[in-house]
Amino acid sequence: MNQRCVVLLLVALFTCSSLAHELSTTFISAELRDDGSLDGQLKLDILDLKEVVTLDANANGELTWGEIEASGDALQNYVTNGLRFYTGTQQCILKLNNQLELQELNAVTYLVMSFSSPLYSSSKCAGKGQLSFEYSLLFEAAANHKAIVSLLVASEEHVFIIDNENSRNSINVELNSSSSWSTFWAFIYQGIFHILIGLDHILFLFTLLLTLCFYRHLGEWRSVESKKVIIKKTLLIVTSFTIAHSITLSGTALGIIPVMGSWIEVVIAASILFNVINNLFPMVKNLSLITFVFGLIHGMGFAGALSEFGFTEEHQLLSVLGFNLGVELGQIGLLVIFLPILLLLRESNFYRRYGMQLLSLLIGVVAIYWILERW
Template sequence: GNHKAIVNINNLSRVFSAANAKQTFNFSQSSYLSTFNQYVYQGILHIWIGIDHILFLIALLLTCVLTRTEKQWQGISSKKQIIKHTAWIVTAFTLAHSITLTTTAMNLVSPNSRWVELGIALSVLFAALNNVWPLVLRLGWVTFAFGLLHGMGFASVLGELGLSSDYQLLSIVAFNLGVEIGQLSILLIALPVLISIRGYQWYKKWLMPVGSFAIALIALQWSIERF
């Protein structure tokens, strides 16, 4: 399944899973670099298989290319403005989840994982429904608040994975960097597509609302399951 085990031998840390059951230890290689690479990889992997985090990001991106005027969504004409707006949203999310990932992984805070998972599901639900029935148009602070929950979710995965006994802080930083790389790769695929279709009426009237509503339904199911 998705179970993973971390093995430390002579300061070398390796993560074993069903897909990566055999590994070669090279003790001439820097254990510092090996640990860093392992945790960056796990961070990237987690964001790609963490469908709740991906859907939250996509729900936010769907309206990053649009502006609300006279109760109607309109495509933002300036690409520079879109990139600036998107950068603000992504930075708020990144900063927030970096804070809670680090503090939770270092046991400075110990949130209840059940409530964190429920909170993450509700954050996806809110972000999706807000696209259909906009309550909040400036999403920076809301994204930051929800990002704190997502960071706790990332930390629980890191907790299951385990930290390198010799390089604890490096493990956290590398895992967080992996999450950022994974997040950025999704952004680099989704944003150019959304920019290219933002002006079409079918996107504003149909694809964005229907896509948001579909995400909301999935998030509602998660919310009920996790309650």
């Protein structure tokens, strides 16, 4: 029973980290200009893409940049067959830019491709009424794949989330119509997506939760008998983290707090290591205080991710609110997984004597690796 509890906790952590692939997401941004030309950018998860397009030409299991560049024609065919824009019944013929690049977003590597619809009378997107599009990429590579599509038409931004159920049906965009609700929902999804693939944020909260079912007495860990006490301590930690990261996320995204450099990612990794050390050699008993201080730093990291996704000034406030709400929903999902297991662990002598310390040490090794990698 004791060992089983620890195994359950490890499985729960592995499940959360594996959500990165299950939450496969494509990002598409496009602008329909007044002259009828369409310009945009497409970001595809490279790991998903290699499942549906032969990128590894020599099949040695190692994908090189030369192999990606050599696959230009295959990529052109795949994308133009799976992404189509129309005005009425007229299709806007897309042409991919030959210049490809890789971009790292939240520990996921994306292949970035620019596309445009040339200014020919037979292919441009000029017209009145409706602009529609169809998307059917990468669904065969990831069952839960989604695409976030941002269309800028006549200074109005339209944001949509496309999944496997509506991918093959044209989604019509009434020109000059508002899309505030779809934008808000899209950024909620982005917030959930970010927290669930952000293993560093997960491990920060996880290390704080590891000791919640215990208290220190005469230099030893002892079990907390009351479930209410454990739940109360959990809510205090989560509330502190929510308030702190909401302050810096909103402030940075809205331009009130200056954008910090890459050192933020180093400090986020260091915050995990601090929690590990505090678990092994308790120094700070008020965990909600630790959570608040480092939560301010994590909020700046969230703001960096939000800025990489991009949002227009028109929907700036909605985008920030939606993203922040998505982060909170993601945290609640993690608690639903972890809290029942932690309540079981308070009865485990094995976890109290060895399990918590072992898990903390393993996470500490990961945190040190991240610090050195991000330095």
